[in-house]
Amino acid sequence: MQTEILFAGFGGQGVMFAGQVLAYAAMDKGKQVTWMPSYGPEMRGGTANCIVVIADEEIGSPLVQNPPAAVVMNLPSLDKYEPLVKSGGVLIVNASMVDRTAQRDDITTILIPANDIAEEIGDKRLANMIAIGALLGCLDILTVKDLAAALEAHMPGRHKHLLPKNFEALRKGAEHAKKQRSNQ
Amino acid sequence: MQTEILFAGFGGQGVMFAGQVLAYAAMDKGKQVTWMPSYGPEMRGGTANCIVVIADEEIGSPLVQNPPAAVVMNLPSLDKYEPLVKSGGVLIVNASMVDRTAQRDDITTILIPANDIAEEIGDKRLANMIAIGALLGCLDILTVKDLAAALEAHMPGRHKHLLPKNFEALRKGAEHAKKQRSNQ
Amino acid sequence: MPAKGWIEVNDRYCKGCELCISACPPKVIELDKERLTTKGYYPAHIFKDGCTGCAICALVCPDAAITVYREVTKAPTPAAA
Amino acid sequence: MPAKGWIEVNDRYCKGCELCISACPPKVIELDKERLTTKGYYPAHIFKDGCTGCAICALVCPDAAITVYREVTKAPTPAAA
Amino acid sequence: MPRELWKGNEAIAEAAVRAGLEGYFGYPITPQNEILEWLSQRMPELGRAFVQAESELGAINMVYGAACTGARVMTSSSSPGISLMQEGISYIAGTELPVVLIDVMRGGPGLGNIAPSQGDYSQIVHGGGHGDYHPIVLAPASIQEAVDLVPLAFDLAEKYLNIAVILIDGSIGQMMEPVELPEMRPVVRKDYPWATNGALGRKRRVLSSIYLEVSIEEEVNLRLLKRWEEIQQNEVRFKEYYLDDAEIAVIGFGTSGRIALSAVRAARAQGIKIGLFRPISVSPFPARQIAELAGRVKSMLVVEMNAGQMLKDVQLAVGNRAPLEFYGRLGGVVPFPDEILGEIQRIAKEPPSLGGNPAQRWLARMTAPKK
Amino acid sequence: MPRELWKGNEAIAEAAVRAGLEGYFGYPITPQNEILEWLSQRMPELGRAFVQAESELGAINMVYGAACTGARVMTSSSSPGISLMQEGISYIAGTELPVVLIDVMRGGPGLGNIAPSQGDYSQIVHGGGHGDYHPIVLAPASIQEAVDLVPLAFDLAEKYLNIAVILIDGSIGQMMEPVELPEMRPVVRKDYPWATNGALGRKRRVLSSIYLEVSIEEEVNLRLLKRWEEIQQNEVRFKEYYLDDAEIAVIGFGTSGRIALSAVRAARAQGIKIGLFRPISVSPFPARQIAELAGRVKSMLVVEMNAGQMLKDVQLAVGNRAPLEFYGRLGGVVPFPDEILGEIQRIAKEPPSLGGNPAQRWLARMTAPKK
Amino acid sequence: MSTVVTPENLVYSRPAAFTDTPTHYCPGCTHGTAHRLIAEVFDEMKIADRVIGVAPVGCAVFAYNYMDTDFVEAAHGRAPAMATGIKRVLPDRIVFTYQGDGDLASIGMGEIVHAAARGENISVIFINNAIYGMTGGQMAPTTLPGMKTTSSPSGRDVELQGYPIRMAEMLATLEGAGYVVRRSLHDPKNIRLSKKAIRTAFETQLRGLGFSMVELLSTCSTGWGVSPVESLDWLEQHMIPAFPLGDYKIAPSVAALKV
């Protein structure tokens, strides 16, 4: 069993960290995992992305052309990656930063106003956690609990006080996704 | 037909120039020729040598292990090159700088006091020309006349006044060699 | 009486760095938080009267995003000596 | 009275460069044209009296070929103050 | 040691620290900066030597000097920086010193880009510097493998007085994987009989790569070649996947090897009898093993992130034992498993025949006008 | 022009002048100093550019800059200096510029010595710099041939926007032979559509080797490879001697080729049916011709002044069409014809069989205890 | 107010020698300011047509996208050598290099010193931002003592990592240098002085008066970890004391120029 998840957005939206948290959670559950970033001399205004591969056996390619799951946090990323999601896959879209709906009908799309929910929780940097929560609500690889445990285990000590809000963000994201799916 | 001649001596004894003059003469006679120097960061006190190959057709190796002719201007060169001369070959030894006779009996050896004869002529730098003269006295490749013509054609203008003494040196060397050979 | 001036900020170039804002002597520039440029920046704009057309903003702008205008005032006829 | 000195030149090292000759204050060194070193140089040697053992020759010799000796003279008893 | 998620570059740097690295000298260049940055923190805090050199020339010559003392030393760089090190590498080889070098390859030629590539294979394996010498070159395909090979690289370098290179590309340097790092080994300054570390009573020593007397230089060269023969006998490393009953063998090293693995699995799932041979030591090259393999399979496919640099070594090993095909991506493009799968399917459908030039056929396919 | 006795290095320098050389940038290194020295006189007196650079890095990058303007430019060096130029060479290749480089090889690795050698074959032919690129490499065996190849090198470099290298060794650089130099060609600054020589009214131009977008970098790479294919088709050069009825073929380039010629003649004199194939362009390599030749002869002997660097290219070309033997001398040792004759006699007596590793057999012979 | 916006009233607009490509620099990065000043000088001197620029490897690697002149891209540090090659075969063109502190003062030390020593008739614009911007903020040869960078995480320790190099002072010791000054880009007055210096450098070249270099103190808010506006203050407070502004070498022939 192998799943690949792509995260993409502006630098500063926390997509790299989101991917890493997912990778930690997978590792802690005894899975094989790779986290592969885009890297480059991209200055402000550039987009960033990473791909996480989670598997039961030794992972071959850390990159895939058509991931079955993608989280896109802004419009350029939606434009670029929507066409690439594998048929039957999942696409999480940060509706707060995107003014159009998705175009594919062969994949499950969740539009979630991640920034707005994050502001509600009281920390706008949490949009990435909300998006991951939504992702987990649609994928059977890991649970929100696994993610929360990974956050707890790997977040540097000085940030530990932020954990409760992170948990809340994950939960809200997952709930939102479930609700939206059941409406579809 | 191909002949190889080795010239060896101290830096400053004019062995490189001697080889070059021979090469010029060969070229002017329409022969194929190569002149190959030893080269290196040799400081004062080092030895220098060059090998001239004269042939009728395109020359392969510009180096040979056992030249049929050698001109050695000092003792270290005699020690080093005497054993290498091809059986039946010719060895010209500058007797002014060497206090022993040659050891091989399968080659023709000419002992010629080149420095002394040069001083007689009045220019001690001419030892090399005397040695070449001796060489030509023993080899049938080129004549003293050919050499003289080459000197005349290729010596830089400002040195032209030295020509007569050079001619004399060549001649004396050749005579000496002939005499010595007829005595052998 | 200060010269009357005006600036135009080109969204294509402006990156919202605020150098012009901090350098403008009469402090008539601010970031326009209502708009995002295509690169995702809040661009600078002039938001109140008082621009003298001194061009200091343009001088400090690293992105050559600013065009400056100043009303051509006739030089006052020199007082009789 | 000048100190009495002497030098020895080691043929193994001397290259006949003449730097010692030109530096020696009393000019007591010359090249020995009678001999050639194994490397083919005429070595320097002391050829007349007058060496003071000042060691200037050794100081300038690039090949550390020179050994210098100077007679140890008792320091004259200082004149009573 | 528990597994932790590590970035490739940082894991390699920490593995070197734990292997007893005594001195690191390097110059920033993407995509290997994290090695230098990690060590800029770790080495001084452990009281070991770290210098950000003025350039790659400085770095390789600092490593050269430090290696002369018998210390365990390393430098790292990426393609253009490696080119600048070629003179120094040749000197180190000529002086017979143990040095570890990490090359995190990027797209070229020239300034190129910083994307993953395998375009340095030839300059690393076949001697980008002057003269005859052979570095030991280990090409891991995962971060764990890289971490395991780092101490080995030091050990081999010191055993054979040879340069040992860890050859990876930007993707291995930049990605993260769970890794178990080795325990910290103590630093032991070995008392080599050749090290120039101050005479302190013993006879003085000299280390140099100059041999003006050509016969002696030839002897040195022959000694290096004999040693290289020994290395070729003892130090070949590789990994095989699904080759037992394979009719097609894919050969790829490092990242292209692991991407090929995905393609091989997908092909197996489609019933194609295929396996993967992944050289770990690309120098010494597993020529004998590949030759044997060639005798067992119907065809072979070499996959690289360059224009077929390792392909030549495979061709030399295979001769005409099996037909060969090639697939490469260039200039920083990383192939997807699907592309390789496509090649596999093509080969499975129309088995290639012996002969011809696989790189030429590939180039024709790559540059054929798109339909 | 009448024949004159010329020293190789000086003849090459003068040939470049007559070929319209507009700028030379170099740094002293034995055994190629006479090239720089000759041009230090000639270029200024003709009002052309000459700079003794601060280093080989400076030199190759000066040449790089000057080439950008469309001027006919050249540098020269010897092995360690060539290693230092590898980054620049890769940049020039990536920027697709015409540059001529003379490499007068000496013994290595490392500081080595200044004696003649062919130890740079791999670094020159197979890319000592990073990334995929191929220089055109011409290896003359005599001074006349060198002089004739110099203008050709410029023409090819400019035709294909490629680096062209004249690869010789110290002996060709230092020896004298009668030479007929070409007439002086006028300097013509071509108006290339890519040259950055100041816009002067036209649209500005940029020359660079950076392509951050990997797909574009891949296109550049593919373009270079296509062009290389064209060069391989059009620009192979070689010379054959006594091959018509030969049963043994000797292959050697440059000085080892001409030494082999003497051995071949001596062997013919002994009735051995033998000939010589001498690649003149070692890159593009005359692989097809050698493959054909392999089909005609009973065995082949490769001779080099290195440990078998060209041998690999021969092996690739020959496959198992003919048994191969190798003879090399290393580190500045120049083989005598007699040694090669000995090898020929050995082969003539006991014809080798297919397979095995010729370099390994050679090494065993070289290091066998002397009886 | 926009009645003022008429062609006659135009006081400042983007220089003609600037292309219309937005730069890739971070917001507030004074690399942009330096570029603009160079373009303005080209406009004033009407020389863009004859200029060949040499871009460095560093954040300014794409400088060639922004100035409307011929351009080449050098290897890291080798811009002065490349410029030498160009100038020697095209002596009547205007050749300049644009280099960062890593490029010019670290890996390219040999090339810049020798270009200056040769009195190579080129102009060098040297952007000293005390850091390696492009590669992610490592220590530069000009990094200040105690300054934290990604390769001096505890602050530059002068005992282990040495002292900042003052290039203008160093190159001023060379006879071949005609014009060597240091300016700063942190405020309007200094920006004006910088421009004047850039102009003088190109005038020096135009008249064949030898090597010219303008060292410009420049910000790197990303590398320094402060906001663009703060970076100006940081420059003034920390960099200027370590790198005093001033004229380090003005050959008499250059001093005689009226700019």
Next chain:
Amino acid sequence: MSTVVTPENLVYSRPAAFTDTPTHYCPGCTHGTAHRLIAEVFDEMKIADRVIGVAPVGCAVFAYNYMDTDFVEAAHGRAPAMATGIKRVLPDRIVFTYQGDGDLASIGMGEIVHAAARGENISVIFINNAIYGMTGGQMAPTTLPGMKTTSSPSGRDVELQGYPIRMAEMLATLEGAGYVVRRSLHDPKNIRLSKKAIRTAFETQLRGLGFSMVELLSTCSTGWGVSPVESLDWLEQHMIPAFPLGDYKIAPSVAALKV
């Protein structure tokens, strides 16, 4: 007179730290003098046992044959980098480089400047003979204006080939440099001063006071085409005016040393 030859009367003999190998230098070449002085200083300081020398590529390539200490042979110009590597892993050894003007001031410019800037605790003996001795007398970065060499056959033309570089002056601008002086080897007085400077350089290193360099003006009778004795005069008359002798940088801590 040879009665004077007794052990008690011995005033000067070959230093112990000198091997008994005759040098390969040309007659009168003051490379030999410099070697001898270094060996004498090792004897005086009793440090030969702890010294690791770094030989250059240049006429002094075989320096390691003559001084009785551990030695390594660097690539052309890279001796300071190699010395840095050694010193960093063996900080309690005495590490020095011995370099010619081509080696140090041309190809090795980057390495020497950065070793000085880092305040690398090594000593550098820099032999300035205004020429490339080893490769046959080409122009060096220190070749005098108008001076003929094999690569400036009409004399160094400063317009095309630039001006000599004064390394001591240049390196003195660097904070990391503890001791930088220029001396000459052309007469007894200056040879004595040279030795004292060499001693001070090694004392500087021994006490960890930073980078030290002694530039020594040296003859090359072969390259200059004059006799050994004439070369001393040539040095005095031509080189000293271009390369003034003196102390260019003496850090206060070094000034406090009593040598």
